[in-house]
Amino acid sequence: MAAGFAMNGDDAGSEGGRGSGPTSEGDLSARLKRLEAQLDQRREAAPGPRQRVEDSTSGPSAIGRAFRLSTEFVAGVIAGGGLGWLFDRLLGTSPWGLIVFLLLGFAAGTFNVVRAAGAQKSSDASGGSKPQKE
């Protein structure tokens, strides 16, 4: 997810050609291109609201963030447990599937939490110039 945030910069540059549609009138396509370029400039020049949007990903409060992280963890364990239960039911390997997949689910939940917290961190870091208010 950290990579997802980081790559926005590359994408913004590659959209210039999209405005030139199949229209035959050169005038219209030139105007569209100019509009597209101006829009690009606007988007580049005004990173303020975008940054703010990213910063508040996890919600404005510590409670919101805590809730987000805890559901990430619980969901990992539930998914692992469910997968293990299904595995046992289909293959009759009870209780080994449940044990192994519950442990894996625990790991996946922890991984989820680390990744969610990391995404918050990196979006903080990308907003570098602006002081973070916590």
Next chain:
Amino acid sequence: MADPIHQFELKPIFSLGRIGGSEIVFTNASLFMFGAVALVTLLTMLATRNRAVVPGRLQSLVEMSYEFVASTVRSSAGNEGMRFFPFVFSLFMFILILNLFGMIPGGFTVTSHIIITFALAALVIGTVIVYGFWKHGLHFLHLFVPSGVPVYILPLVTAIEVISFLSRPISLSVRLFANMLAGHITLKVFAGFIGMLASGLGALGWVVGVLPLAMTIALTGLEFLVAVLQAYVFTILTCIYLNDALHPGH
């Protein structure tokens, strides 16, 4: 009166006949969902009817919600993510209106039923899977195989990644459902205290009852915040997951 779960009860309005062994019933949940769709459609159509260069109140409301969702999609899924904009915008408006319908006194909170939120989350993850395989073919599976991992722990990491992926619809649906359910129960419990104090303690109860009343008012404000925030969180996570479908293997 003090039963805080009562508000989530599904009430059948009329029956649509039977499919298989089960009866298909139009409930109050269906009514509120149709209401939300009608409201969103009406709002956007009415607001964009005039298409004034200087927008009026209604038009700027709709333009602001468009801009808001568009910037959310752009910032987390890039410009390619804009092809999913209609989907994300519909999801955001639908959840937002349903959450806010729940704040109307006597209203019904559809998003406090996990089957609804899970259906929405399954729709999102289904879109990610179908689009990912359609666009990238088997390359989409690179999502589960992170690069730069030693071969001997690769199976373990892959298994963990798969479980982590499967946990996404669960966390997505549980978060929305639990927030709405818990908030509305808390609200009801605190409001119930006022009546209990007044009827149990008499004159003293009326005086002390001011405390839970203040709490209820504060919680109502918080619930409005949660209603909007959870719609937004659902939207941004949708965008992040769609980003995985657009660019697997990161």
